[in-house]
Amino acid sequence: MKGRTIVITSGKGGVGKTTATANIGTGLAMRGHRVVVVDTDIGLRNLDVIMGLENRIVYDLVNVIEGDCKLNQAMIADKHDYELYLIPAAQTRDKNSISPEQLREMCEELEKEFDYVLIDCPAGIEQGFKNATAAAQEAIIVTTPEVSAIRDADRVIGLLESSGLHRPKLIINRIAYEMVKHGDMMDQKDVESLLAVEVIGLVPADEHTVVAANRGIPVVHNSKSAAGGAFLRIAARVDGEEVPLMDLEPKTGLFSRFKGLVGMSGRAYSHA
Amino acid sequence: MLKTGVVQVIARGTDVAFVIDENAPFDVVAGELLDYLSKQSGLWSKGDITINVGQRMLDRDELAQIKSIIEANSGLTITRFWCSPESLGSGDLQIEAKPAKATAPPKSAPSRAKQPVAPPVAHNEVAIPEPASNTATESLSAVESIIESLKAKHNKNGARNRNITEALFIKSTFRSGESLHHHGDVVVLADVNPGAEIRADGDIVVLGSLKGFVHAGASGDNKAVIIALELPSARFQIGKYHGVAPTSARHKPKSSATGPQIAYVRSRSIHVAPFAGRFARYNKGVPYEG
Numbered sequence: 374m375k376g377r378t379i380v381i382t383s384g385k386g387g388v389g390k391t392t393a394t395a396n397i398g399t400g401l402a403m404r405g406h407r408v409v410v411v412d413t414d415i416g417l418r419n420l421d422v423i424m425g426l427e428n429r430i431v432y433d434l435v436n437v438i439e440g441d442c443k444l445n446q447a448m449i450a451d452k453h454d455y456e457l458y459l460i461p462a463a464q465t466r467d468k469n470s471i472s473p474e475q476l477r478e479m480c481e482e483l484e485k486e487f488d489y490v491l492i493d494c495p496a497g498i499e500q501g502f503k504n505a506t507a508a509a510q511e512a513i514i515v516t517t518p519e520v521s522a523i524r525d526a527d528r529v530i531g532l533l534e535s536s537g538l539h540r541p542k543l544i545i546n547r548i549a550y551e552m553v554k555h556g557d558m559m560d561q562k563d564v565e566s567l568l569a570v571e572v573i574g575l576v577p578a579d580e581h582t583v584v585a586a587n588r589g590i591p592v593v594h595n596s597k598s599a600a601g602g603a604f605l606r607i608a609a610r611v612d613g614e615e616v617p618l619m620d621l622e623p624k625t626g627l628f629s630r631f632k633g634l635v636g637m638s639g640r641a642y643s644h645a
Numbered sequence: 646m647l648k649t650g651v652v653q654v655i656a657r658g659t660d661v662a663f664v665i666d667e668n669a670p671f672d673v674v675a676g677e678l679l680d681y682l683s684k685q686s687g688l689w690s691k692g693d694i695t696i697n698v699g700q701r702m703l704d705r706d707e708l709a710q711i712k713s714i715i716e717a718n719s720g721l722t723i724t725r726f727w728c729s730p731e732s733l734g735s736g737d738l739q740i741e742a743k744p745a746k747a748t749a750p751p752k753s754a755p756s757r758a759k760q761p762v763a764p765p766v767a768h769n770e771v772a773i774p775e776p777a778s779n780t781a782t783e784s785l786s787a788v789e790s791i792i793e794s795l796k797a798k799h800n801k802n803g804a805r806n807r808n809i810t811e812a813l814f815i816k817s818t819f820r821s822g823e824s825l826h827h828h829g830d831v832v833v834l835a836d837v838n839p840g841a842e843i844r845a846d847g848d849i850v851v852l853g854s855l856k857g858f859v860h861a862g863a864s865g866d867n868k869a870v871i872i873a874l875e876l877p878s879a880r881f882q883i884g885k886y887h888g889v890a891p892t893s894a895r896h897k898p899k900s901s902a903t904g905p906q907i908a909y910v911r912s913r914s915i916h917v918a919p920f921a922g923r924f925a926r927y928n929k930g931v932p933y934e935g
Contacts, residue, residue, distance in 0.1 A: 527821040
């Protein structure tokens with residue numbers, strides 16, 4: 374069966390594209406799929422760091438496209454016991470080193486072997502964006518509940534639709550429940566009504582995400598983290614499973630309330 | 646109703662209209678018209694008529710031919726030519742390019758040539774200055790002058806361009822970075838998001854929330870309006886007037902509570918009021934700073 378190529382993009386930088394790619398990729402692999410994640414952020418590669426694979430890079434994406442190595446030589450197996458591979462970006466080159474057609478060809482090769490090909494798109498809407506989106510049949514937009522990120526997401530959705538990538542899915546990242554509750558942050562409904570696309574996941578702001586990135590272990594491996602749970606559910610939804618979106622309200626069980634009283638509870642967001 | 650194939654004659658009360666088959670080639674139309682008029686020659690007495698060529702594109706020769714056929718075979722005098730702006734727009738370009746001969750290019754859109762005796766008063770109707778004579782050469786020059794004057798009138802006032810094209814429907818969200826200029830009315834069946842830009846020569850209707858920049862009456866029509874279900878947009882333009890949403894709380898339009906809103910030009914500035922119909926009288930509106 375032919376695999377699906379999904380691009381993860383946002384327009385604005387720093388909203389969590391790379392984190393989302395690493396976590397959805399890992400999540401899909403945990404569900405038993407064969408997954409390859411491709412970092413197309415040539416010159417500013419990050420996905421290898423998030424996945425903790427930076428020390429294993431020998432060949433990269435540009436090497437594959439220029440024919441310096443075979444496709445499987447550039448694929449780095451994940452540290453964990455899953456069918457998950459990374460094709461890293463070149464760090465010493467730039468976005469013009471590859472063309473949309475070349476990346477498309479490479480992804481067609483990968484689709485034969487893998488169930489999912491996830492493309493981590495660079496920020497911006499220039500050459501790197503064009504490369505990444507040309508190769509994909511589906512798109513996931515990552516945004517945060519901030520006006521600047523939403524504006525950029527809106528622009529990107531427009532560009533995707535005009536290039537034939539219809540009905541992109543939306544991940545709203547870094548939702549801070551307390552701020553939403555006090556009206557200091559846009560909630561899911563505001564974002565959804567503005568962008569008018571289907572929301573595939575809500576990811577709460579969670580310190581675990583930062584810690585996991587620094588350690589090079591995607592947060593989905595941490596079963597206790599709220600963000601990890603959210604990414605697992607997103608992976609399930611990408612996989613076609615019907616998982617309802619959950620409220621971001623923190624657990625109000627007796628124990629956590631007690632912890633809150635004695636000041637033990639940090640930021641205990643539970644569901645997303 | 647008399648049927649003669651290509652040319653049909655419809656009478657409504659004292660009005661008589663010649664309806665000519667939309668797709669018939671010109672020489673067939675001319676032949677049939679001549680045929681019909683000579684058969685029915687007793688039917689007509691003297692009178693002034695107007696030719697409505699509808700959307701059919703006719704060049705100068707053909708207009709002259711129609712004129713001479715009708716005037717020679719009936720007692721009628723053609724005083725006016727009436728044509729839709731569309732056929733004028735491209736039709737007279739055609740004339741400029743090939744003055745000598747050539748037939749009108751076949752048009753994919755339905756075209757129609759009519760000849761109402763008492764036509765509706767239309768904006769692109771032009772009276773012939775002098776009663777035309779019967780000879781072909783002279784009528785030719787008369788037709789030329791008609792076309793010239795039509796053209797001049799057409800180009801002089803940009804607002805007249807409003808009817809050139811039909812309304813454009815946009816059926817999905819108009820997003821940041823998307824830009825459009827349409828020579829007619831624009832209807833958006835979704836939101837217009839911040840950073841999007843729509844310019845229309847006619848009105849702009851947004852069946853959603855208008856947050857982007859829009860310019861109605863972009864060719865200079867200050868009578869154009871902007872209608873939106875929600876109008877949180879801070880800045881828009883109608884004709885040559887700019888509107889900037891007032892910042893003071895006193896004038897601030899009560900956003901969602903008011904429902905559909907209309908923006909229009911009143912005494913040289915843009916006002917916004919709750920929508921009460923396209924042609925309602927709007928007196929009290931929130932003035933927008935220009």
